[in-house]
Amino acid sequence: MTHVFDEATAVEPIAGGFRAHTHPAYNNMVGPFGGITAGTVVAALQAHPEAQGHPLSLTLNFAAPIKDGAWDLAVTVLRTNRTNQHFVFVLSQGDGPVASGTAVFGTRRDTWGATETPFPQVQAPEDYPEQSMPDFVEWAKNYETRFVEGSLVMDGPQDDSTTTMWLRDKPARPLDYPALASIADSFYPRIFRRRGTYAPAGTISLTTYFHASPAELEQQGAEHLLATARAARFGHGHFDQYGQVWGRNGTLLATTHQIVYYKDPQA
Amino acid sequence: MTHVFDEATAVEPIAGGFRAHTHPAYNNMVGPFGGITAGTVVAALQAHPEAQGHPLSLTLNFAAPIKDGAWDLAVTVLRTNRTNQHFVFVLSQGDGPVASGTAVFGTRRDTWGATETPFPQVQAPEDYPEQSMPDFVEWAKNYETRFVEGSLVMDGPQDDSTTTMWLRDKPARPLDYPALASIADSFYPRIFRRRGTYAPAGTISLTTYFHASPAELEQQGAEHLLATARAARFGHGHFDQYGQVWGRNGTLLATTHQIVYYKDPQA
Numbered sequence: 352m353t354h355v356f357d358e359a360t361a362v363e364p365i366a367g368g369f370r371a372h373t374h375p376a377y378n379n380m381v382g383p384f385g386g387i388t389a390g391t392v393v394a395a396l397q398a399h400p401e402a403q404g405h406p407l408s409l410t411l412n413f414a415a416p417i418k419d420g421a422w423d424l425a426v427t428v429l430r431t432n433r434t435n436q437h438f439v440f441v442l443s444q445g446d447g448p449v450a451s452g453t454a455v456f457g458t459r460r461d462t463w464g465a466t467e468t469p470f471p472q473v474q475a476p477e478d479y480p481e482q483s484m485p486d487f488v489e490w491a492k493n494y495e496t497r498f499v500e501g502s503l504v505m506d507g508p509q510d511d512s513t514t515t516m517w518l519r520d521k522p523a524r525p526l527d528y529p530a531l532a533s534i535a536d537s538f539y540p541r542i543f544r545r546r547g548t549y550a551p552a553g554t555i556s557l558t559t560y561f562h563a564s565p566a567e568l569e570q571q572g573a574e575h576l577l578a579t580a581r582a583a584r585f586g587h588g589h590f591d592q593y594g595q596v597w598g599r600n601g602t603l604l605a606t607t608h609q610i611v612y613y614k615d616p617q618a
Numbered sequence: 619m620t621h622v623f624d625e626a627t628a629v630e631p632i633a634g635g636f637r638a639h640t641h642p643a644y645n646n647m648v649g650p651f652g653g654i655t656a657g658t659v660v661a662a663l664q665a666h667p668e669a670q671g672h673p674l675s676l677t678l679n680f681a682a683p684i685k686d687g688a689w690d691l692a693v694t695v696l697r698t699n700r701t702n703q704h705f706v707f708v709l710s711q712g713d714g715p716v717a718s719g720t721a722v723f724g725t726r727r728d729t730w731g732a733t734e735t736p737f738p739q740v741q742a743p744e745d746y747p748e749q750s751m752p753d754f755v756e757w758a759k760n761y762e763t764r765f766v767e768g769s770l771v772m773d774g775p776q777d778d779s780t781t782t783m784w785l786r787d788k789p790a791r792p793l794d795y796p797a798l799a800s801i802a803d804s805f806y807p808r809i810f811r812r813r814g815t816y817a818p819a820g821t822i823s824l825t826t827y828f829h830a831s832p833a834e835l836e837q838q839g840a841e842h843l844l845a846t847a848r849a850a851r852f853g854h855g856h857f858d859q860y861g862q863v864w865g866r867n868g869t870l871l872a873t874t875h876q877i878v879y880y881k882d883p884q885a
Contacts, residue, residue, distance in 0.1 A: 464853030586731030
């Protein structure tokens with residue numbers, strides 16, 4: 352049986368790139384969940400006949416709402432070096448471009464290494480109850496989410512936008528780069544927490560760096576991931592979000608940074 | 619008299635984009651300092667006849683060394699919305715593409731705002747001595763740098779890669795978006811500090827979010843900026859760096875994230 356994530360990120364080769372389709376299971380309030388679009392782009396690039404190495408960085412800029420149905424990914428392999436490969440891509444639907452971005456794939460070598468950021472102080476995933484997002488957030492139903500701090504329970508404005516959560520695909524699914532790209536965008540908008548209420552908000556640009564080697568993804572398997580994120584500044588209708596995604600065993604698998612448009616709910 | 623930063627980031631329109639030139643004052647060990655390339659791209663996009671609003675995000679991927687001399691910037695205005703505008707661009711020299719990236723310009727509105735990350739606990743810039751980078755790092759001579767912590771003085775391996783510094787253009791120059799883009803890349807590679815020695819290292823991809831409004835840039839003027847950065851993880855030949863650039867008055871002007879290739883100096 353095909354996992355719903357694999358259904359949603361399936362692509363077929365077309366001239367100059369790939370065709371993908373939105374999937375109703377990953378709908379967001381307007382258009383698809385950004386994470387599933389990111390995951391689909393990563394899946395497509397991995398399927399590119401010239402691809403070398405594994406995903407190292409992904410930047411995705413959302414230029415217009417993606418409508419339900421097919422979208423096309425035009426891929427340019429800009430340059431292939433000995434240890435890395437550069438992609439530029441544009442997502443389009445019938446009436447024009449809806450998103451664009453770049454990616455770098457890289458070859459990983461054994462080197463000296465160190466994780467400098469400490470693993471957050473948390474208990475095991477089983478020690479936190481599973482909490483659902485509101486029923487109208489379709490995409491969140493595909494994640495088993497256990498909040499450590501910063502859930503979407505609306506108890507008024509907060510001084511700190513941090514959300515830390517254990518989560519994994521639901522049903523559980525072995526982690527790969529497309530799934531990691533999606534999970535790196537699985538935080539609800541930080542403005543909700545600061546203002547204690549929903550507000551119009553949408554990611555403008557997101558960048559994820561994949562620290563995980565293929566062997567580290569395999570070690571993680573279908574276990575829970577620990578994801579944490581917060582904003583640095585809200586102002587002039589935009590806020591940033593910096594986040595980390597950790598494996599259950601304490602391996603830092605990805606770091607991610609995004610900038611988000613918002614309207615003030617109290618304005 | 620033209621400031622050396624303006625000389626280095628000068629562009630002329632050509633069919634499909636702009637022509638720029640490397641400037642010997644901003645040379646790095648191999649090719650130009652990445653920050654000056656980022657600043658030149660921002661200057662070019664601001665000069666684009668269709669540009670609307672001001673820089674909000676910039677992603678720049680370095681695909682090959684940029685050789686001394688001219689380089690061309692091919693710019694595609696992917697989509698112009700009411701409140702933001704999306705660019706895709708490729709940098710090339712005679713024999714092919716050397717870099718690529720995306721940028722988003724946006725219109726800033728007055729909204730509720732908050733800076734969540736605290737301003738680092740530091741003294742005034744004048745309380746720290748000016749410290750030069752080694753003489754062979756040409757580009758660094760264009761910055762007045764006063765380290766609060768994490769200077770390039772080599773006193774052996776360190777457990778923490780953090781560098782916090784006051785800096786500004788030298789000679790002082792009123793801050794604008796190109797200069798902010800450049801300063802966001804003005805940290806020496808974090809691997810140097812962790813390993814206590816130089817190592818081959820180069821940025822693969824960098825992303826900067828510009829939080830500063832034009833009015834905030836004007837308030838900053840030619841004062842010192844406080845820049846701080848650290849890595850989260852080093853491994854498999856790559857490390858990330860997350861940084862913040864603050865105005866002297868405590869305004870968070872930019873956040874930045876980059877992924878860097880390195881070779882282990884002890885391997």
